[in-house]
Ligand SMILES: [Zn+2]
């Protein structure tokens with residue numbers, strides 16, 4: 157059945173986001189409709205609304221949510237009404253070379269359904285019946301959403317929804333970059349540049365992986381304080397040092413084994429690279445502008461056996477990684493509740509975006525639905 161839902165919609169790149177009532181159609185084959193309980197507000201939602209991420213409007217925002225299944229489509233056996241799920245915007249065909257070798261974030265067919273469901277159509281319409289695109293096959297900043305079952309990961313009933321919601325983007329991107337992309341070993345010396353929602357998760361990932369040293373780097377003192385709560389052993393405020401790379405080298409006795417760049421800036425990649433010790437690896441997690449470039453000393457690549465590697469969505473395999481993260485949370489080894497710095501109603505979505513842009517939310521603002 158079709159349902160009316162309040163949703164956060166981008167009507168035009170660069171224009172303010174709008175909260176409007178849309179129609180969400182029921183599920184087709186291999187799809188489910190969920191009643192969204194909570195949805196994180198991510199920088200990528202803002203980037204989609206400005207056109208930095210080129211998802212064509214009109215676009216229902218939201219890709220980091222948790223909810224309850226209220227209707228299942230034909231052929232769905234994995235999920236039933238009442239199941240708790242977390243959304244994932246990693247669209248995987250399950251058949252291409254990258255999918256079958258366990259790299260679904262690099263699915264060769266993912267680009268076919270960036271703003272639609274995998275079949276190329278949408279279940280969302282505006283008041284004139286016009287189709288509305290959905291962010292990353294999700295569009296979950298809405299009271300209801302219809303998703304393909306591959307974009308849902310079942311979680312245990314009773315999991316706090318505002319915390320679970322964040323697994324799908326901020327948590328997996330940060331923690332996954334440590335566990336999956338870098339595979340940080342116990343005893344490593346690490347540094348994390350940029351302490352937003354993703355950076356905090358890279359920090360707790362390093363701590364859980366048994367890093368000996370976790371250096372948090374940012375310009376915001378409040379964020380650095382939060383970083384300590386998430387497992388940073390040291391903090392550096394860039395404003396307090398002449399050369400952050402030298403400061404890290406000194407602190408770590410010659411440079412770190414892993415530096416995580418969670419900003420999305422060639423300049424910061426350069427600082428992270430210079431902060432490496434011999435055999436060190438820079439993991440670039442932040443997503444820079446398309447035109448951004450970086451410059452590194454080529455000689456040190458072979459001479460110090462350094463590595464630069466990218467991490468896309470924490471190299472996630474959602475159906476495997478999300479339950480693993482929740483188990484760490486249940487064992488009190490990974491923080492989720494503390495990532496929710498502020499909650500909002502859907503009508504307050506414009507404020508939630510403003511607070512994110514002003515850096516007011518140390519970790520994440522989350523929209524909570526009734
Ligand atoms: Zn996100």
Ligand SMILES: [Zn+2]
Nearest residue numbers: 249252255263
């Ligand atoms: Zn694929």
